[in-house]
Ligand SMILES: [Zn+2]
């Protein structure tokens with residue numbers, strides 16, 4: 001199969017031909033139809049998030065078709081969902097089924113985090129496209145317990161960004177509770193999905209972009225944001241919550257300053273530059289600053305059926321597999337709105 005391989009920090013991905021993987025017990029062999037690009041991939045390329053065992057195929061927003069199913073898992077209990085993980089197992093996938101594969105690729109199911117419905121924090125978790133080969137390839141294998149049916153309404157390319165931008169965005173939104181006015185700092189793949197969810201839920205989305213990025217601000221308004229402006233601007237109303245997607249620590253005090261009392265700032269990225277010091281007054285009045293890490297399978301089971309009801313419409317720019325480096329560079333340089341998707 002053709003694949004794009006990460007070899008070392010600082011190098012572009014390399015186009016290679018290698019044998020297609022075979023599914024082990026409990027795994028699915030998936031023919032990849034689309035794999036969306038995530039900012040986390042840039043952090044991996046730059047070494048800000050580490051890949052322990054290179055070389056590695058990146059890509060963790062995979063949509064594809066099941067080609068083969070591995071042997072059933074023999075060990076008793078090995079394929080049981082963790083308690084607290086909403087344990088109704090999805091019907092077993094069969095060849096021909098269309099499935100999505102997210103960032104969370106495996107958890108031990110036995111630690112205190114897994115057993116309390118917080119498998120996103122499992123210390124032994126393995127992540128797709130970091131610890132397990134991902135979707136920048138013609139084929140991939142994935143643990144069947146971490147694959148999800150894709151809503152029929154979505155073509156492959158439009159579905160791919162739901163698998164991380166959508167899922168982790170949705171988890172971040174859930175951490176905002178019943179906040180009505182929500183600031184979205186960094187209007188990329190996640191925010192363009194969340195703006196639509198906010199509008200459907202009767203919330204108001206306020207979009208913050210780099211100063212002067214009028215194209216993205218217009219895009220945000222088009223998707224239902226009630227206001228769009230520069231990150232340094234104060235919105236017309238105090239915000240009940242803010243989600244920071246841009247990996248820029250300097251946004252934290254700006255977002256806190258835009259919050260009403262008791263408001264929450266959620267940092268949505270896996271990596272962020274250092275947060276500058278700020279006066280305690282910005283946190284005072286029961287304001288909350290927190291991060292969101294990874295996802296649980298419950299997030300996927302909630303969000304994927306919700307997306308077509310909103311209905312979330314994703315805007316994607318498609319790139320053939322061999323141009324994955326160009327897609328990554330375009331993400332870095334903010335050359336598109338919405339999400340980039342690799343099509344093998
Ligand atoms: Zn991601």
Ligand SMILES: [Zn+2]
Nearest residue numbers: 108111114122
């Ligand atoms: Zn665990």
